[in-house]
Amino acid sequence: MKSADIVVIGGSAAGVPAAVTARRHYPDKSVILVRKEKQVLIPCGIPYIFGTVGKPENNLIPDAAVTGAGIELVMDGARSLDPAKKCVALESGEVVSYDRLVIATGSKPLVPPIPGIDKKNVFVVQKDVDYLRNLMSTLDGAKDVVILGCGFIGVELADECKKGRNVNVTIIEMLNHCLQIAFGEEACKCCQEVEQDLASKGINVITGTRLVEVMGGEKVTGVKLEDGRKIKADLLIVGIGVTPNTELAEKAGLKVDKGGIVVDTNMRTSDSNIFACGDCATKFSFFTGQPSGLRLASIATTEARIAGANLYNTRRKNPGVVGVFSTALGGLTVAMAGMSEKGARSCGFEVVAGEAEAPDRHPGGMPGMSKMWVKLVFNKANGELVGGAVRGGPSAGELINTISACIQNKMTADDIATFQIGTHPAVTASPIAYQLVNAAELALKNMR
Numbered sequence: 001m002k003s004a005d006i007v008v009i010g011g012s013a014a015g016v017p018a019a020v021t022a023r024r025h026y027p028d029k030s031v032i033l034v035r036k037e038k039q040v041l042i043p044c045g046i047p048y049i050f051g052t053v054g055k056p057e058n059n060l061i062p063d064a065a066v067t068g069a070g071i072e073l074v075m076d077g078a079r080s081l082d083p084a085k086k087c088v089a090l091e092s093g094e095v096v097s098y099d100r101l102v103i104a105t106g107s108k109p110l111v112p113p114i115p116g117i118d119k120k121n122v123f124v125v126q127k128d129v130d131y132l133r134n135l136m137s138t139l140d141g142a143k144d145v146v147i148l149g150c151g152f153i154g155v156e157l158a159d160e161c162k163k164g165r166n167v168n169v170t171i172i173e174m175l176n177h178c179l180q181i182a183f184g185e186e187a188c189k190c191c192q193e194v195e196q197d198l199a200s201k202g203i204n205v206i207t208g209t210r211l212v213e214v215m216g217g218e219k220v221t222g223v224k225l226e227d228g229r230k231i232k233a234d235l236l237i238v239g240i241g242v243t244p245n246t247e248l249a250e251k252a253g254l255k256v257d258k259g260g261i262v263v264d265t266n267m268r269t270s271d272s273n274i275f276a277c278g279d280c281a282t283k284f285s286f287f288t289g290q291p292s293g294l295r296l297a298s299i300a301t302t303e304a305r306i307a308g309a310n311l312y313n314t315r316r317k318n319p320g321v322v323g324v325f326s327t328a329l330g331g332l333t334v335a336m337a338g339m340s341e342k343g344a345r346s347c348g349f350e351v352v353a354g355e356a357e358a359p360d361r362h363p364g365g366m367p368g369m370s371k372m373w374v375k376l377v378f379n380k381a382n383g384e385l386v387g388g389a390v391r392g393g394p395s396a397g398e399l400i401n402t403i404s405a406c407i408q409n410k411m412t413a414d415d416i417a418t419f420q421i422g423t424h425p426a427v428t429a430s431p432i433a434y435q436l437v438n439a440a441e442l443a444l445k446n447m448r
């Protein structure tokens, strides 16, 4: 029998930072990380293996992230766990005992119950090197690719599948716009620009209708839409979301609901020695306290850093999910944090918004300049920031993280309008036209 003070199950966005944080906070404790795969993909980089980075092997979390932190890496599947005896049974027959356990078993892709979905050449987006290698070689031989789902994954996949391939790509979304779930209808300026970018690359974007049937014999030959249209396909990729991987916890008698393994704000499960984090764990909204279905690597790592720090002393509290997304297509970056204006209203908030657009360099003729548009949404009752959207060049990806920090720290429109910023012609907007500050000022004007 193997033994460690702390055992972490899962080697991805949640498991690795949970183990590393545990080592940092409790350096005298031994840590074992158990993961079932030999190589772990960087989950967010998966779309890019089909184009930009070229193959799954170029998109891996290095083992040194674990072993370099003094953590023992065990490549084996966890078959079952026994909370009473405080041990985990592995697929190989080995048993590992623990004092504290972190479950970070992630999620599995959702497979919609559509007739014909089990046909050959229908793939989901599995975080598995061999599976993706097979998908890639099918893609290399394909002529007509259909992608179901136009969220971040679908959009990025469509863009990457086209790179270096003479292939027809169609993307199907039941909502009216790509990325609509993230941005809300009123920020669909962003969604429309993404749709235009995809169309300009020859990608056929079909929105506002459902895929109702996968056609063909053994292999997919096409898909049928709710509106009666039929689209040719020799490859269908489904990217419509995930479901938490809770099997191990459920069998061990831990409390589980449809949102995942039930955890408190310390990331502790129904067993006081067992913590859970990442896609497998329940989430709640930062704004409403209601259950949240968001599953992101950025959320997984935050939760992991809370779980890892709390294993022996309660040091951190989960404030709930803010929800921060970004994606980039060519030169265009779109990003969103917190609630959209419409989303906030539907949660009962009275809100007011401000928008500002300006070059992200000054003067605007500086090399690398992109026009950057920022929208901020404030709670009218207390002036606090509850959401933001950014559209622009690569700098939009970091600005949205600043906006998330403002939301998490409950900054008001006045706080943001008088925010002390650092600016430089080569890397930021001008201090006079600084979009974040001006969007807050304009929201204040609208508030009065």
Ligand SMILES: Cc1cc2nc3c(=O)[nH]c(=O)nc-3n(C[C@H](O)[C@H](O)[C@H](O)COP(=O)(O)OP(=O)(O)OC[C@H]3O[C@@H](n4cnc5c(N)ncnc54)[C@H](O)[C@@H]3O)c2cc1C
Pocket (backbone or CB within 6 Å): 009, 010, 011, 012, 013, 014, 015, 034, 035, 036, 037, 040, 043, 044, 045, 046, 047, 076, 077, 078, 079, 104, 105, 106, 107, 108, 125, 127, 152, 153, 245, 248, 277, 278, 279, 280, 295, 296, 297, 298, 299, 300
């Ligand atoms: C294509 C794609 C693109 C994405 N892009 C982004 C993005 O740009 N930004 C973002 O924030 N999020 C993104 N996400 C979401 C993000 O990938 C997930 O939220 C994140 O991977 C969750 O991490 P996790 O560690 O909780 O779970 P997972 O990544 O699912 O990892 C679970 C780990 O547990 C292991 N495991 C499971 N069961 C066992 C067992 N029984 N024994 C041993 N090991 C086990 C698995 O092998 C794996 O190592 C993307 C997801 C996909 C699929």
